Amino acid sequence: MNELLSNIIYFLIAVLFVFGLYGMLDKRNFMKKLMAMNIMQISVIIFFLALGQKLDATLPILVHGLEGVDQYVNPLPHALMLTAIVVSLSTTGVALALLLRIQDRYEDLEEPEILRGMDK
Amino acid sequence: MSQHYPVLTVIIPLIAALVAPLAAYLSKGLVRVVSITAVFAALLTSMAALVRALTDGTWHYVFAGWAPPWGIEYVIDPLSGGITVLITFIGFMVAIYGLPFLKEETWLKQGLHYALYLLIISGLLGMVSTGDLFNLYVFLEISSLATYGLIASGGYRSTVAAFRYLIIGTAGASFYLLGIGYLYGVTGTLNMADMAERLQPIMDSPAVIIGLVLIFIGLGLKMALFPMHGWLPDAYTFAPPAVIPFVAGVATKVPAYVLLRMFFYIVGAGSGPVPAILTVIGWVAALGIILGSVMAIAQSDFRRMLAYSSVAQVGYIALGFAIGNTYGLIGAVLHIFNHAIMKSCLFLVAGGVKWRTGQHSISRYLELSGRMPLTMGAFAIAAMSMVGLPPTAGFFSKWYLVLGAINAGKWPFVVVIILSSLLNAVYFFRVIENSFLKKSAGGKQVLKDRLKTKKGLWELPVAMLIPIVVLGVGILLLGIFNEQIVSQVLQYTLPGGGQ
Incomplete structure (x- = not known):
């Protein structure tokens, strides 16, 4: 039970990831698909950040008197996720730009409506 | 320097x-x-x-x-x-x-x-x-984002195709990143060589298995391996012709290369969950080869036919990984090169025909061999190579795949490769028949008039003709010098120097 509690963050992340995946597959609205995609990306980001955490550890800045590796949080996942956040931001930007063009042309973001518009 | x-x-x-x-x-x-x-x-x-x-x-x-x-x-x-x-x-x-x-x-x-x-x-x-595995993710996203943007520039239909590609492609990248997270969590490193060493003792732990499966799903989405190919046909059909030969030729091969690097260099083919994953890849690829070819036969748009054929051809590469012995891997690596050049050449031809006639429908390829001899000649070489006729390059990669499958005793794969060659022949000879053999019934004059509108000294602008001819000749050269390429270069590329 104790082990389950200490790992509960990973279960929550898994739930978040599956929520995102489900939304991307199931929703018919392109905007909702995009939001679900963001949820999925963020779950991965939190997963990495959770990997870097340690109990009773402090910021990864060298403090006088604290020598052991155990006393500092692992900074590498944070650095990696900074990049992943930028990637996520630019993906969202590109997706929104595409959605603007789709909205201009079809005046709708519902997938069935757009498909009908394409066949015309 | x-x-x-x-x-x-x-x-x-x-x-x-x-x-x-x-x-x-x-x-x-x-x-x-x-x-x-x-x-x-x-x-x-x-x-x-x-x-x-x-x-x-x-x-x-x-x-x-x-x-x-x-x-x-x-x-x-x-x-x-x-x-x-x-x-x-x-x-x-x-x-x-x-x-x-x-x-x-x-x-x-x-x-x-x-x-x-x-x-x-x-x-x-x-x-x-x-x-470095994370560096790879960043480059994956750089190339993907640029691809979405370029595909979207082909008009309104392509914008919708690009958006769908973006959603699926980002899901693929997220799967890959999550898988890397698992491997990083258990090994504490992102360097490929370092990870290869640290993974060996913990090969059977659940975290490694989950990580590898996630990475496979992510790369499978990116390389459009059946049944994860949903984004590909629309994206390839509606993308602008100035860029699609490159995207179609190379963009799905690089994730295939990453898959090879991951499973055969970093993890090692014999260890842990990899044989099981490879078995699944093999059957999925075999199914994809057959269904992709059948779907290609059903298409009337030349580009869409090529897109479905890409789904099948990526299957060959994955099948080579699944066979997993030296011949199978030589076949897979050779097919990465061959298919990149063949598919680029075919899309170059498609763009050229569109430039000249304004049409993509296969039924409009009537009598084109007379109008565009060089272009259609390159097309014929590329088509024969896709079917797998010697001495073109495509024959040799299939030959190695079949040899590998026989050596490994995987007879169903032999049947799949040969059957799919027949299916390839069906859909490519339909185009060859239209462009080389069939006479249009009374439509000759109409055709002439339509072609006259953009009449120049050459069948196409020289800048378009040169790449078509170079790639067409390249397919032949790759086939003729296949023996030297395999023995001088390719066998050094395999894990353990081809042993």
């Missing part, structure tokens, strides 16, 4: 991409010169790096003096070096090919087109060169 070739290969297109819009603002001619020179320079440096990797062994390029497990390194071995040459070569050819399509566009559109195009090249080169 010469000790920096691996990084120059990636960074020259990257800098040129940043410069391209400015160059286009100054002069439209300048942006063309800058872009094509940049890709050509990358081609030269990648060739130099490959030659050094072949003579002196694997080349580890370390950044900024940080030793590998901590810093990022680029690794050029014969395999990655060969694929960088492939990318830059096809990139160079398609850059020349795109010139007539872009001539009429505004400076802004030209500048952005070349910027995105160079970003794709740079991203794919980075994915192949890097020795």
Whole structure:
């Protein structure tokens, strides 16, 4: 039970990831698909950040008197996720730009409506 | 200078991409010169790096003096070096090919087109060169984002296709990143060579199994392996013709290369969950080969037919991984090269026919062999290669795959490869029949009139004709010199030197 509690963050992340995946597959609205995609990306980001955490550890800045590796949080996942956040931001930007063009042309973001518009 | 070739290969297109819009603002001619020179320079440096990797062994390029497990390194071995040459070569050819399509566009559109195009090249080169798993993810996203942008520039239909591709592609990248997270969590490293060592003792732990499955799903989505190919047909059909030969030829092969690197170099084919995953890949690929070919037969649009055929052809590469012995891997690696060149050549032809007749429908290919002899000649070579007739390149990769499957005793795969060759023959000979044999009933005069409208000295602008002919001849050369290529280069690319 104790082990389950200490790992509960990973279960929550898994739930978040599956929520995102489900939304991307199931929703018919392109905007909702995009939001679900963001949820999925963020779950991965939190997963990495959770990997870097340690109990009773402090910021990864060298403090006088604290020598052991155990006393500092692992900074590498944070650095990696900074990049992943930028990637996520630019993906969202590109997706929104595409959605603007789709909205201009079809005046709708519902997938069935757009498909009908394409066949015309 | 010469000790920096691996990084120059990636960074020259990257800098040129940043410069391209400015160059286009100054002069439209300048942006063309800058872009094509940049890709050509990358081609030269990648060739130099490959030659050094072949003579002196694997080349580890370390950044900024940080030793590998901590810093990022680029690794050029014969395999990655060969694929960088492939990318830059096809990139160079398609850059020349795109010139007539872009001539009429505004400076802004030209500048952005070349910027995105160079970003794709740079991203794919980075994915192949890097020795770091997270660095690979970043380059994957650079090339993907640029691809979405370029596909979207082909009109409103392509915008919808690009958005769907973006959603699925980002899901693929997220799967890959999550898988890397698992492996990083258990090994504490992101360097490929370092991870290969640290993974061996913990191969059977659940975290490694989950991580590898997630990475497989992510890369499978990116390489459009059946049944994860949903984004591909629309994206390839509606993308602008100036860029799709490159995307179709190379963009799905690089994730296939990453899959090979992951399973055969980092993890090792015999250990842990890999044999089970490879078995699944094999059956999925076999199903994809058959269904992709059947879907291709059902299409009436030439580009869409090629797109479905891509789904089938990626299946061959995955099938080679699943067979897993030396012949199977030679076949898979050879097919990465062959299919990249064949599919680029076919899409170049499709763009050329569209330029001349304004049509993509297969039924409009009537009597084209008389009008466009060189283009249709290249098409015939590429089509025979796709079917797998000697002496074209496609025959040899299938030959190695069949040999590998027989050696491994995997008879169902032999049947699949031969059956799919027949299916390929059905859909390619339909086009060949239309363009070479059939006479249009009374429509000859109409056809003549339509073709007259864009009459020039040549069947196509020279800038379009040269890449078509070069790739067509390239398919033949790859086939004729296949023996030398396999024994001189390819066998050094395999894990353990082909043992």
